[in-house]
Amino acid sequence: MTTKRNTIYVEEALVEYQARFDNGLYVISLAAPKTASHAKPGQFIHLQCDQSLPMRRPLSIMNTDGDCISIMYKVIGSGLEKLTQKRKGDTLNLLGPIGNGFENIDDKLIIGIGGGVGIPPVYFNCLSAKNAGLESVLFMGSEIGWPFDISIDQQKIYPSEPENMLCVSSLKKLNLSTRLASLSNEEGIYHGYVTELAKEWLNHADIDTTQCHIVACGPEPMLKSVAALAKEMNLSCDIAIEEFMACGIGGCAGCAVKVYSEDGSHTMQRVCVDGPVFKAESIYP
Numbered sequence: 335m336t337t338k339r340n341t342i343y344v345e346e347a348l349v350e351y352q353a354r355f356d357n358g359l360y361v362i363s364l365a366a367p368k369t370a371s372h373a374k375p376g377q378f379i380h381l382q383c384d385q386s387l388p389m390r391r392p393l394s395i396m397n398t399d400g401d402c403i404s405i406m407y408k409v410i411g412s413g414l415e416k417l418t419q420k421r422k423g424d425t426l427n428l429l430g431p432i433g434n435g436f437e438n439i440d441d442k443l444i445i446g447i448g449g450g451v452g453i454p455p456v457y458f459n460c461l462s463a464k465n466a467g468l469e470s471v472l473f474m475g476s477e478i479g480w481p482f483d484i485s486i487d488q489q490k491i492y493p494s495e496p497e498n499m500l501c502v503s504s505l506k507k508l509n510l511s512t513r514l515a516s517l518s519n520e521e522g523i524y525h526g527y528v529t530e531l532a533k534e535w536l537n538h539a540d541i542d543t544t545q546c547h548i549v550a551c552g553p554e555p556m557l558k559s560v561a562a563l564a565k566e567m568n569l570s571c572d573i574a575i576e577e578f579m580a581c582g583i584g585g586c587a588g589c590a591v592k593v594y595s596e597d598g599s600h601t602m603q604r605v606c607v608d609g610p611v612f613k614a615e616s617i618y619p
């Protein structure tokens with residue numbers, strides 16, 4: 335992963351809307367023109383969720399629409415709890431866009447694997463890849479629901495797939511195939527881990543696996559499993575990782591993680607500006 339220093343803007347973002355979904359899941363749209371026009375999938379913002387909070391919260395950019403960025407989040411503690419109280423017309427200070435972001439590989443089929451609140455950067459990447467003319471398929475795993483309109487996909491994405499699986503309606507209209515995974519045993523949703531769903535598709539779809547590239551973000555056990563899948567099937571794989579962050583702009587080294595080279599040696603790199611996207615094998619050798 336090459337490190338590229340991008341400009342980070344400071345903006346007073348205007349809340350455009352905020353929607354609440356089941357299980358404490360929210361989507362907020364913020365008018366932040368500079369961040370929106372420079373945002374790349376895999377990048378994030380560092381958001382002051384309320385003036386009373388000195389520490390910002392890192393949140394991935396899920397999409398851009400004109401001057402606006404959208405963010406999907408699940409409340410963990412006090413900062414995001416305060417964010418849930420923001421309404422249209424409120425302003426929030428943010429730094430963005432931060433980080434290196436995903437690099438799609440020309441001519442490769444992009445396989446997105448997103449888990450929980452790791453879905454946003456992968457969603458954004460698969461959408462951007464599709465808009466750039468690359469083929470893409472998106473697998474999402476969640477135990478907290480879906481902040482999207484979902485509907486039955488009449489088309490199977492591999493011959494032995496059961497009928498009537500669910501997909502994200504808006505992405506289906508763009509010809510971007512999506513599938514959902516959950517342990518909850520709901521009809522139309524793959525029962526199991528999202529990595530098992532991706533593996534099943536890789537094993538049965540009519541594709542040349544040497545032409546596939548995985549991008550993933552999600553909880554650590556999921557990312558380990560994605561890295562193992564990529565290794566087993568000999569696929570290139572980039573993952574966006576999360577780490578606790580203080581400054582979020584490269585100054586404190588509080589987010590440093592071990593990044594391994596092929597010879598087994600490692601360097602400490604900052605997740606905020608050297609990442610958050612790294613080659614899977616450099617984090618899970």
Ligand SMILES: Cc1cc2nc3c(=O)[nH]c(=O)nc-3n(C[C@H](O)[C@H](O)[C@H](O)COP(=O)(O)OP(=O)(O)OC[C@H]3O[C@@H](n4cnc5c(N)ncnc54)[C@H](O)[C@@H]3O)c2cc1C
Pocket residue numbers: 378389390391392393394395405406407408409410411412413414415451452454575576577578579610
């Ligand atoms: C690059 C990046 C992108 C992220 N994208 C998203 C996203 O799109 N949606 C989403 O819901 N969550 C995302 N997270 C996780 C999110 O930042 C934390 O869940 C959030 O900061 C928790 O804040 P809180 O006020 O609810 O909890 P608190 O427990 O009150 O937070 C206390 C402190 O811990 C830090 N913290 C707690 N959990 C995490 C964590 N997992 N990662 C980093 N810092 C943490 C907070 O920044 C804060 O300083 C992302 C994290 C990173 C690093």
Ligand code: FES
Pocket residue numbers: 578579580581582583584585586587588589590604605606607
């Ligand atoms: S959070 Fe300070 S260097 Fe990354």
